[in-house]
Amino acid sequence: MTPMTTESGTTAPAPPGGHARGTAKRAMVGRMSWGLADQAACSVSNFAVGAYVARSLGLAAFGVFSLAWVTYGVVLNVSRGLATDPLMVRFSGAPTASWRGAVARSSGTALGVGIAVGAVCLVVGLGVGGREGPAFASLGVVLPALVLQDAWRFSFFAAGTGRKAFVNDLVWGIALVPALVVAAHVGSVAAFVLAWGASATVAAGYGCLQSGIRPRTAQARGWLREQRDLGYRYLVENTCLSGASQLRAYGLGAIVGVSAVGAVRGAELLLGPFLAVLMGLSLVTVPEAARVLRQAPHRLRTFCLLLGGGQAAGALFWGAALLLVPDRLGEFVLGGVWHSAAQLIVPITLAVAGAGLGTGAAAGLRALGAARRSLRCQLFASACYVGGGLGGAAVAGTVGSAWGVAAATVTGSAVWWLQLRSALREHQHHTVPEVRTS
Numbered sequence: 001m002t003p004m005t006t007e008s009g010t011t012a013p014a015p016p017g018g019h020a021r022g023t024a025k026r027a028m029v030g031r032m033s034w035g036l037a038d039q040a041a042c043s044v045s046n047f048a049v050g051a052y053v054a055r056s057l058g059l060a061a062f063g064v065f066s067l068a069w070v071t072y073g074v075v076l077n078v079s080r081g082l083a084t085d086p087l088m089v090r091f092s093g094a095p096t097a098s099w100r101g102a103v104a105r106s107s108g109t110a111l112g113v114g115i116a117v118g119a120v121c122l123v124v125g126l127g128v129g130g131r132e133g134p135a136f137a138s139l140g141v142v143l144p145a146l147v148l149q150d151a152w153r154f155s156f157f158a159a160g161t162g163r164k165a166f167v168n169d170l171v172w173g174i175a176l177v178p179a180l181v182v183a184a185h186v187g188s189v190a191a192f193v194l195a196w197g198a199s200a201t202v203a204a205g206y207g208c209l210q211s212g213i214r215p216r217t218a219q220a221r222g223w224l225r226e227q228r229d230l231g232y233r234y235l236v237e238n239t240c241l242s243g244a245s246q247l248r249a250y251g252l253g254a255i256v257g258v259s260a261v262g263a264v265r266g267a268e269l270l271l272g273p274f275l276a277v278l279m280g281l282s283l284v285t286v287p288e289a290a291r292v293l294r295q296a297p298h299r300l301r302t303f304c305l306l307l308g309g310g311q312a313a314g315a316l317f318w319g320a321a322l323l324l325v326p327d328r329l330g331e332f333v334l335g336g337v338w339h340s341a342a343q344l345i346v347p348i349t350l351a352v353a354g355a356g357l358g359t360g361a362a363a364g365l366r367a368l369g370a371a372r373r374s375l376r377c378q379l380f381a382s383a384c385y386v387g388g389g390l391g392g393a394a395v396a397g398t399v400g401s402a403w404g405v406a407a408a409t410v411t412g413s414a415v416w417w418l419q420l421r422s423a424l425r426e427h428q429h430h431t432v433p434e435v436r437t438s
Contacts, residue, residue, distance in 0.1 A: 037162075038153065041166055041169040042169045044173060045169065045173040046272065047269055048180070049176065050265065050269045051334060052192075053065050053192050054262070054269075054337040055335040056187065057189065057192075058336055059263070059336055059337050060259050061131070061189050062262040065189045065193070066261045066262055067132065067249060067261060068138075068139045070242075070245055071136070071246060072146060073246070074239060074246050075113065075114065075117045075143055076146070076147060076150055077242040078113055079110040079113045079147040080154070081234035081236070081237065081238035082232075082234070083106045083110040084110065084151050084154035085234040085238070085366075086106075086230045086231050087103065088154055088366075089366060090230075091103075092158045092159075092290055092291075093159075093160060099158065099159050102223075103158075104213050104214065104215065104216045105219045105222060106151065106155065106223060107152065107215035108218070108220050109224065111144055111147065111148045111215045112217045114146065115143075115217075117140075118140040118141065118143035121137070122136075122140030122141060124137075124140075125137025138191075138193040138194045138197070141194065141197065142196070142201070145198075148204040148215065149168070149201075152207030152208075153165040155213075156210075168203050168210060171202060171206050172199055172203035179198050179199045182195060230371050233374075233375045234371065234375075237374055237378040237379075238378075240375075240378045240381075240382035241378055241381070241382055241385075243382070245385070247390075248385065248401070249261050251386075252264065252393050252401055255390065255393045256393055256397050256398055256401070260340075263343075264348075264401070264402065266334050266338070266340065266341030267341040267402070268348065269334065269341070270322055270341060270342075270345065271348060271349065271352055274314055274315055286363050286366045288303075289304065289364055290367040293367045293368065300364055301364070301424055304360040304364040306360075307360040308413075309360065311359060312354070312356045313353075315353035319345060319348075319349025322345050327339075330342060343398075343399055347399070347403045347405070348405075351402070354406065354409035354412070354413045355413070357410075361377075361417045362377070364423070365416070368423050368427055370419075370423040376419065377412070380415050381409070381411075381412030381413075381415065384407075384408035385405060388404030388406075389401045389408070390404075392405070
């Protein structure tokens with residue numbers, strides 16, 4: 001009888017036959033539900049910050065804040081590639097003792113990344129000056145807490161305890177309310193960045209209490225050495241994605257102006273509720289795909305197709321609903337950013353739909369451990385993203401950039417699926433014994 005992993009990390013005998021399948025499906029739905037709930041809490045906080053800054057500071061200042069936000073996204077993806085992505089692949093559902101040791105090393109690696117890159121941002125911000133300098137200096141101060149809080153979320157999902165990740169993000173959201181009120185009185189981009197990071201510090205500290213684990217930065221080198229076959233490929237893969245977004249944002253600001261960056265970020269905020277679903281699922285799709293691969297490998301393709309197709313359909317539905325939003329309501333939410341952002345709803349919706357479709361294949365490649373193939377896909381998709389975004393901006397400004405990104409994302413999704421098909425064939429070839437005839 002095959003053992004079944006419970007949420008606490010212990011094992012119990014699996015019930016026989018169809019009842020076992022039903023129990024496994026209910027467990028999967030439960031874990032995904034916590035992923036959605038957690039990301040909903042996180043996305044509500046992100047939306048509140050974005051909308052509050054947009055209404056308080058206007059389009060140009062919101063563009064500066066968006067540049068800091070995009071930079072944070074790059075650092076977060078560096079941390080995930082080196083620390084939490086290998087943790088999700090190799091320690092999802094692992095015994096508690098093994099999980100705790102891995103989390104101590106993984107979270108220490110994430111914290112080390114935040115400290116190192118934060119120091120660079122601080123020095124650069126102090127040297128740049130202007131409106132951007134203080135924002136980036138403030139980002140450097142809060143980066144360690146931001147990446148550590150994210151590491152706790154992934155650690156809890158690897159253990160199957162998504163409820164703890166949800167509570168952690170809820171604590172962040174509660175701490176964010178008074179912090180934003182104080183920042184509004186100051187009225188600067190740097191104040192909002194510090195408020196956002198200070199509330200994340202509260203959640204990061206609470207994550208240490210929840211897990212009972214202290215991040216071991218001294219063991220980061222050992223973790224990197226142990227996970228080098230996955231970590232460095234995931235690092236390149238993740239930074240290609242977020243780095244492409246950063247290059248597109250900086251390039252768009254240089255070609256069109258910093259207000260264009262604010263308009264794009266405003267349109268992304270409008271898709272925030274759906275992106276909450278997309279990101280929430282991404283927290284659990286790799287562990288779930290890994291479980292499907294172990295328990296029923298012939299179902300992995302169907303799992304990925306349902307995952308990607310469902311997300312693409314949801315994005316199109318949400319984008320269609322946004323087109324019906326009256327201007328008065330849009331202005332209430334985003335202030336002066338609304339009119340510029342509303343022009344980008346259609347192309348950004350298509351871009352998110354393409355990304356959603358591709359994440360189904362990406363989850364399958366991660367579960368298969370096909371890091372080389374997923375890296376190849378990400379390099380291609382990132383090159384298309386930068387080329388489409390900046391080429392479109394040169395031809396037709398902000399709207400042209402949005403359409404260029406949409407075309408690039410759909411093209412990249414097709415490549416992800418082609419690579420998944422090849423990886424599944426290779427996996428089947430290596431796992432099915434060859435039948436010989438006498």
